[in-house]
Amino acid sequence: MRPFEYASPNSKEQVAALLGTSWEQGAILAGGTDLLALMKDDVVTPRRLVNVKGIDTLRGTSYQPGNGLRIGALTTIAELADSKDLAQYPMLFEAVTEAASPQIRNLATIGGNMCQRPRCWYFRSGMGLMPMTKDGKSLVVAGDNRYAAILGTQTGAYFVSPSTIAPALIAYGAKVRIYSAKASGSGVRELPLGRFFITPKSAKEREHDLKPDEMVIELIVPPPPQNLKTGYFEVRQKAAFDWPLAMAAVALQMDGNTVKSARVVMGHVAPVPWVSDEAAATLVGKTITPDTAMAAANAAVTKAKPLSMNKYKITLAKAAVKRAVLKAGGAA
Numbered sequence: 001m002r003p004f005e006y007a008s009p010n011s012k013e014q015v016a017a018l019l020g021t022s023w024e025q026g027a028i029l030a031g032g033t034d035l036l037a038l039m040k041d042d043v044v045t046p047r048r049l050v051n052v053k054g055i056d057t058l059r060g061t062s063y064q065p066g067n068g069l070r071i072g073a074l075t076t077i078a079e080l081a082d083s084k085d086l087a088q089y090p091m092l093f094e095a096v097t098e099a100a101s102p103q104i105r106n107l108a109t110i111g112g113n114m115c116q117r118p119r120c121w122y123f124r125s126g127m128g129l130m131p132m133t134k135d136g137k138s139l140v141v142a143g144d145n146r147y148a149a150i151l152g153t154q155t156g157a158y159f160v161s162p163s164t165i166a167p168a169l170i171a172y173g174a175k176v177r178i179y180s181a182k183a184s185g186s187g188v189r190e191l192p193l194g195r196f197f198i199t200p201k202s203a204k205e206r207e208h209d210l211k212p213d214e215m216v217i218e219l220i221v222p223p224p225p226q227n228l229k230t231g232y233f234e235v236r237q238k239a240a241f242d243w244p245l246a247m248a249a250v251a252l253q254m255d256g257n258t259v260k261s262a263r264v265v266m267g268h269v270a271p272v273p274w275v276s277d278e279a280a281a282t283l284v285g286k287t288i289t290p291d292t293a294m295a296a297a298n299a300a301v302t303k304a305k306p307l308s309m310n311k312y313k314i315t316l317a318k319a320a321v322k323r324a325v326l327k328a329g330g331a332a
């Protein structure tokens with residue numbers, strides 16, 4: 001590992017000053033379950049590590065019926081799973097208890113989970129987010145692409161967004177709050193979590209809407225409306241110590257037995273958590289049956305463009321959507 005400076009600030013204002021204006025200058029260290037592995041492999045090489053774990057105000061959860069759930073960025077996934085506040089959000093509970101492994105959940109923070117870097121093996125070998133052959137073609141298209149994205153690849157980014165918790169949060173309509181020394185007023189900017197994830201257009205860009213000197217401080221999940229039904233489904237090769245091959249998080253606002261509005265969010269199929277408006281539209285005005293769930297699953301992948309080795313992911317993504325919809329409808 002290369003030498004680096006180490007700082008342990010106790011306020012978010014100090015964090016911003018220590019990070020600097022380029023990614024190479026400084027990196028936030030939270031649980032370290034992702035960042036330290038990337039540094040050991042020489043994939044990221046920050047000159048300064050800014051350990052934020054001393055900022056107590058960024059820890060813990062709280063729930064208020066009018067405002068919903070606040071999750072501090074330094075809350076570990078294990079603490080979140082243990083929080084009584086998750087009783088209101090059964091799909092989020094399922095997502096956090098299925099993520100990673102007990103050991104990792106004890107260290108990994110929710111802020112770090114949102115900001116974790118892609119698991120794409122080209123990226124992890126130091127070839128960047130959009131690896132190219134010498135003649136300027138995508139190495140992923142030409143190479144081993146069995147785990148690559150099947151949706152949203154127009155810019156030439158083929159990695160998949162790794163967080164399995166983000167799709168559940170997005171289905172609940174969560175927002176992310178970011179401390180930015182340059183933002184006016186309190187220095188905090190807020191955006192829908194779905195807009196936090198971006199597909200890079202070039203290898204110089206990142207996959208999150210964060211500047212090098214910004215920090216995620218908390219997530220806000222709105223209070224679940226009455227009659228909200230949710231369903232979550234992951235297709236995994238193994239139950240722990242791994243990421244799924246495809247997954248879906250579904251939130252249905254019901255009017256009796258009929259779907260009034262729907263959110264369908266897929267994971268591990270695109271460079272961002274993939275919100276499928278097409279799948280949601282098929283559900284509105286319907287009751288949940290195996291047929292309507294299948295129609296949503298088919299609609300979710302109509303725009304899929306598989307590569308040479310990952311056509312199977314279409315089948316898995318469809319299965320994840322269908323089963324998540326059936327779970328939400330209570331029919332699974």
Ligand SMILES: Cc1cc2nc3c(=O)[nH]c(=O)nc-3n(C[C@H](O)[C@H](O)[C@H](O)COP(=O)(O)OP(=O)(O)OC[C@H]3O[C@@H](n4cnc5c(N)ncnc54)[C@H](O)[C@@H]3O)c2cc1C
Binds near residue numbers: 073
């Ligand atoms: C074997 C294994 C299996 C896993 N399985 C899953 C899974 O099923 N689902 C899943 O979702 N994840 C999974 N993970 C990933 C794991 O959840 C992440 O590594 C973890 O959540 C990252 O959190 P951390 O606090 O350790 O982040 P760190 O490693 O400290 O940081 C990760 C990145 O985020 C940045 N960062 C951290 N906190 C902030 C912040 N507050 N603001 C801005 N930037 C920040 C860091 O600079 C770094 O770039 C798995 C990991 C392993 C090793």
